[in-house]
Amino acid sequence: MRTRDGYMLELERLLQAIPEEQRREWLYDYYMHFEMAAQNGQSEEEAAKELGDPRQIANELLLSYRVVQAESSNSFGGLSRAVFATFGMGLFNLIFVIGPYIAVAAVILALWVSAAAFAIAGIGTIVESVWIGTFTLGQAFSLGLICCSLSILLGVGMNVLTKKFFAWTLQYLKFNTRVIRGKSK
Amino acid sequence: MNIQFKKGVLEICVLVLATSGDRYGYELAVKISEKFEVAVGSVYPLLNRLTQEGYFSTYLKESTEGPPRKYYQLTPDGWKHMRTLVAEWNAFTKAVNEIVEEGIRP
Numbered sequence: 160m161r162t163r164d165g166y167m168l169e170l171e172r173l174l175q176a177i178p179e180e181q182r183r184e185w186l187y188d189y190y191m192h193f194e195m196a197a198q199n200g201q202s203e204e205e206a207a208k209e210l211g212d213p214r215q216i217a218n219e220l221l222l223s224y225r226v227v228q229a230e231s232s233n234s235f236g237g238l239s240r241a242v243f244a245t246f247g248m249g250l251f252n253l254i255f256v257i258g259p260y261i262a263v264a265a266v267i268l269a270l271w272v273s274a275a276a277f278a279i280a281g282i283g284t285i286v287e288s289v290w291i292g293t294f295t296l297g298q299a300f301s302l303g304l305i306c307c308s309l310s311i312l313l314g315v316g317m318n319v320l321t322k323k324f325f326a327w328t329l330q331y332l333k334f335n336t337r338v339i340r341g342k343s344k
Numbered sequence: 345m346n347i348q349f350k351k352g353v354l355e356i357c358v359l360v361l362a363t364s365g366d367r368y369g370y371e372l373a374v375k376i377s378e379k380f381e382v383a384v385g386s387v388y389p390l391l392n393r394l395t396q397e398g399y400f401s402t403y404l405k406e407s408t409e410g411p412p413r414k415y416y417q418l419t420p421d422g423w424k425h426m427r428t429l430v431a432e433w434n435a436f437t438k439a440v441n442e443i444v445e446e447g448i449r450p
Binding site: 191210223224 | 368369370373377384385386388389392393396397402409410411413414
């Protein structure tokens with residue numbers, strides 16, 4: 160198989176996850192690169208070497224795509240996909256990005272669950288006192304209100320924290336997309 | 345050149361090169377890789393990212409030789425972004441130069 164076809168097929172395979180229209184638009188640049196290089200009398204091997212490893216190119220494209228997606232979707236799923244796209248960028252990211260991301264995301268999730276649990280406990284106490292009556296209605300109401308207020312306070316705090324977490328993660332990922340490789344010698 | 349210097353600087357160069365008229369990818373990639381010794385392959389992902397961020401729009405134009413070329417055109421947002429980056433760059437290099445000049449004075 161010709162070097163150029165092999166290169167383009169490899170790049171296309173690596174970008175399977177990208178919607179077809181976007182992928183075609185990107186691939187055209189590399190297709191044109193081979194075309195123009197040939198016009199300038201370069202061999203396909205030289206052109207491929209100049210472009211560098213297709214895996215590196217695919218990683219860079221995937222990461223910036225995921226970051227743009229995460230910014231517009233504003234969902235945990237989108238953000239996580241963007242974080243995991245750094246996986247291809249090397250071991251450093253596995254240890255210093257994906258690891259801490261999972262840890263902090265777990266803590267945030269746990270705190271949200273606690274906020275929900277407080278709300279359920281508060282409402283549950285009141286309902287229970289009406290139904291069965293372990294507490295008097297007065298006791299149940301004060302206990303319930305304390306639990307509900309804690310839940311609301313925690314919820315408000317978590318809302319801010321979650322937003323910050325999103326912003327910081329995206330900022331770091333963007334910084335990562337701006338790192339440029341040196342010339343492959 | 346030190347690899348740290350290249351971060352971000354390429355973005356400014358690509359944007360500034362496109363101010364004097366629409367460019368096709370190959371032109372930008374080769375011009376920049378010659379000057380900065382970066383892999384040609386890393387210029388295209390940069391162009392793609394700037395396009396996704398809305399700083400470039402692209403269109404195809406027939407060429408007398410070979411298949412149509414993909415041109416990159418600065419959007420109004422791109423112009424604004426370019427001016428911000430250039431202003432930041434100027435302030436930054438001015439500060440660095442002042443310190444360097446003071447430092448090497450005997």
